[in-house]
Amino acid sequence: MIHDKKAHKFGMVIDLDKCTGCGSCMVSCMSENNVPFKEDESRKKDSITWMRVYKLTNGKSFPDTEVVYMPRPCQHCGGKGDHGHSPCVSVCPATATEYGHDTGIVSQIYTRCFGCRYCMGACPYHARYFNWWDPEWPEGMENYLSPNVSPRMRGVVEKCSFCYHRYQAAKDKAYYEERETIEENEYQTACATACPAGAITFGDLNNPSHKVHQIVKPDPHPDPMNKDVVGKSRNPKIFRLLERLGTNPKVYYLSEREWVRKAGDNYLDGEWDKVKNHHGSSSHE
Amino acid sequence: MDSALIPEGAKRCSFPKFTIGIAIVGAVVLWGVYAMFLCWFKGLNQTNMNDYYGFALWIWADLAVIAVGGGAFFTGLLRYIFNVDELKNIINFAVIIGFICYSSALLILAIDIGQPLRGWFIFWHANVHSMLTEVAFCLSCYFAVLTIEFIPNILENRQANKVPFFHHLAHNMHGVMAVFAATGAFLSFFHQGSLGGVAGVMFGRPFAVREGLLIWPWTFFLFTWSAAAFGPSFTLLVTRITEAVTGKKLVKDNVIHLLAKISGWMITTYIIAKIIDTIYWTYVTIPSLGFKISHFYTNNSFYGYWILITEIIVCGLVPGLLLINKSTRENPNTRLLAIVLGVIGVCLNRWVMVLQIMAVPVMSFDTWALYIPSWQEMATSILPIAYGVILISLAYRYLPVFPQELELNQPKADQ
Numbered sequence: 037m038i039h040d041k042k043a044h045k046f047g048m049v050i051d052l053d054k055c056t057g058c059g060s061c062m063v064s065c066m067s068e069n070n071v072p073f074k075e076d077e078s079r080k081k082d083s084i085t086w087m088r089v090y091k092l093t094n095g096k097s098f099p100d101t102e103v104v105y106m107p108r109p110c111q112h113c114g115g116k117g118d119h120g121h122s123p124c125v126s127v128c129p130a131t132a133t134e135y136g137h138d139t140g141i142v143s144q145i146y147t148r149c150f151g152c153r154y155c156m157g158a159c160p161y162h163a164r165y166f167n168w169w170d171p172e173w174p175e176g177m178e179n180y181l182s183p184n185v186s187p188r189m190r191g192v193v194e195k196c197s198f199c200y201h202r203y204q205a206a207k208d209k210a211y212y213e214e215r216e217t218i219e220e221n222e223y224q225t226a227c228a229t230a231c232p233a234g235a236i237t238f239g240d241l242n243n244p245s246h247k248v249h250q251i252v253k254p255d256p257h258p259d260p261m262n263k264d265v266v267g268k269s270r271n272p273k274i275f276r277l278l279e280r281l282g283t284n285p286k287v288y289y290l291s292e293r294e295w296v297r298k299a300g301d302n303y304l305d306g307e308w309d310k311v312k313n314h315h316g317s318s319s320h321e
Numbered sequence: 322m323d324s325a326l327i328p329e330g331a332k333r334c335s336f337p338k339f340t341i342g343i344a345i346v347g348a349v350v351l352w353g354v355y356a357m358f359l360c361w362f363k364g365l366n367q368t369n370m371n372d373y374y375g376f377a378l379w380i381w382a383d384l385a386v387i388a389v390g391g392g393a394f395f396t397g398l399l400r401y402i403f404n405v406d407e408l409k410n411i412i413n414f415a416v417i418i419g420f421i422c423y424s425s426a427l428l429i430l431a432i433d434i435g436q437p438l439r440g441w442f443i444f445w446h447a448n449v450h451s452m453l454t455e456v457a458f459c460l461s462c463y464f465a466v467l468t469i470e471f472i473p474n475i476l477e478n479r480q481a482n483k484v485p486f487f488h489h490l491a492h493n494m495h496g497v498m499a500v501f502a503a504t505g506a507f508l509s510f511f512h513q514g515s516l517g518g519v520a521g522v523m524f525g526r527p528f529a530v531r532e533g534l535l536i537w538p539w540t541f542f543l544f545t546w547s548a549a550a551f552g553p554s555f556t557l558l559v560t561r562i563t564e565a566v567t568g569k570k571l572v573k574d575n576v577i578h579l580l581a582k583i584s585g586w587m588i589t590t591y592i593i594a595k596i597i598d599t600i601y602w603t604y605v606t607i608p609s610l611g612f613k614i615s616h617f618y619t620n621n622s623f624y625g626y627w628i629l630i631t632e633i634i635v636c637g638l639v640p641g642l643l644l645i646n647k648s649t650r651e652n653p654n655t656r657l658l659a660i661v662l663g664v665i666g667v668c669l670n671r672w673v674m675v676l677q678i679m680a681v682p683v684m685s686f687d688t689w690a691l692y693i694p695s696w697q698e699m700a701t702s703i704l705p706i707a708y709g710v711i712l713i714s715l716a717y718r719y720l721p722v723f724p725q726e727l728e729l730n731q732p733k734a735d736q
Contacts, residue, residue, distance in 0.1 A: 164372070191364060
């Protein structure tokens with residue numbers, strides 16, 4: 037159960053060893069959120085993909101080659117010390133992107149964004165996208181657009197919202213049924229529900245009864261090696277992208293393979309061997 | 322034809338010749354304006370920017386013109402607050418250059434934003450945590466100050482000055498100009514700095530991020546310092562170009578030497594600070610984030626160590642030393658070399674702090690992203706230069722911009 041009086045911290049863990057790179061998460065995300073597309077999608081650097089799947093290899097030649105597919109939604113960063121000053125939120129001059137302290141979700145207010153794109157520059161994950169063109173859909177396809185998500189106009193930035201409209205719908209339903217709380221399965225993102233391999237687990241990282249919390253086991257205390265980092269996983273197989281920068285993402289990745297975990301961040305020569313077994317402080321368990 | 326408007330005693334080219342010159346530059350302006358309207362009506366898909374390059378040529382042009390326009394606030398500060406009297410002979414021109422630079426910067430920003438009609442949101446929904454908010458407020462206010470500083474010079478036009486009200490207004494505005502100079506210096510300190518802060522606070526971008534003092538990263542102070550250092554060099558460069566085009570000596574050498582000396586010492590001290598900043602960033606900041614300096618200068622086809630060496634040594638240390646050394650400062654050729662290198666250096670610094678930041682991969686599996694601007698971006702970036710040429714031409718022709726012009730260009734028999 038989600039206790040609405042307590043601040044939530046919605047997040048996800050993606051099991052990279054389960055991900056097959058099928059792209060269902062990308063398709064469901066685009067469909068769910070009315071993400072526009074171009075007639076020619078060959079230029080990927082100006083395509084809008086709230087959920088983007090990267091293909092990584094271990095760099096070894098056959099027969100030792102290994103491949104992993106890494107789905108990358110917006111990381112919904114908490115910023116240094118997890119205080120809500122995400123890289124993008126803190127720089128937006130018009131308060132068009134906000135950090136929800138009650139949900140941990142980084143929102144984008146499309147009608148307030150004036151398209152300066154500073155947030156895009158500040159995001160190291162390239163999770164933010166600009167509408168370079170007017171959104172257009174093939175004739176008749178407008179009928180298939182989701183009525184719960186407003187399409188965005190040309191000239192503004194957009195990004196993954198953790199399907200926030202689903203959270204709103206779940207809260208509305210709970211309110212109608214005179215419940216104060218919503219169930220874990222009542223609020224799930226489109227990508228999590230669409231993944232055929234069950235690689236994406238979504239829920240409240242603050243709620244011990246949620247599966248995502250149980251898998252991640254987030255350490256609520258600052259990392260003794262880097263005070264800016266909060267919420268590090270106590271599971272040695274779990275990592276976050278660019279964790280050392282102190283962005284404190286709420287998207288975690290799980291892999292049994294060491295080279296995959298190492299690819300999640302940047303390390304100086306010899307550094308990985310020293311830190312690879314360091315995870316969230318066990319003293320706080 | 323327009324002789325009644327030309328300052329008394331001053332010699333100017335014929336009106337048809339002037340008109341032809343303006344028409345040629347005006348064609349470039351029209352080209353830029355056409356590109357500008359394309360961007361406004363068709364959107365930013367007219368550019369080659371993309372989701373990796375949210376900031377690109379325009380933001381560089383914006384930062385560069387603001388940096389070189391720093392000559393206005395710094396010369397004003399020296400003239401009106403520190404009473405460096407000789408600078409009264411170049412302050413008008415410094416203000417005009419500043420006015421051109423800052424009006425250009427505002428225009429570029431108006432083109433650069435995706436929803437130009439919402440530009441006012443930056444004031445209405447201001448986020449006090451954003452460096453860009455500080456930039457917007459200080460930039461707009463300082464442009465107002467520059468306009469106020471420019472007005473007395475406009476009112477000194479031969480015909481306007483005949484109107485008693487304008488004559489007295491110009492006189493009285495000169496009298497209180499110290500207040501505006503101080504205000505301008507204060508505002509400039511913050512907007513030049515906050516432009517540096519725009520990069521320095523991006524803690525998700527190891528190439529940009531810097532530690533700092535309280536809320537201000539070191540880039541905040543480096544940007545202000547560099548604008549104060551290289552801005553006067555740009556004023557000297559444009560003065561030199563104007564002298565070459567008009568074929569006249571417009572400012573006495575002692576004034577030029579003084580401003581060059583001040584610029585030289587500012588550049589040298591700035592470069593020392595920049596070198597310290599670079600060393601600290603190399604050995605402390607980026608290793609703590611898992612990066613080596615080679616990550617930022619290798620494995621791509623453009624950004625090599627050459628850019629770092631060119632910016633700091635060739636276009637930083639060298640012009641600084643040339644300008645603080647008396648013999649090279651007073652030699653017109655080495656002085657010109659120094660101010661050209663200096664202007665290139667500060668523009669290169671702004672390039673690095675905008676475009677290289679966007680180019681560098683941060684995620685270990687990401688790749689370098691290079692970019693070539695579209696013709697629309699280039700045309701709109703050239704637009705301010707053409708506009709500047711026209712405004713300087715008009716100001717030179719019709720306003721008493723250079724107080725020493727008549728004295729320096731008296732017929733030989735009268736001397």
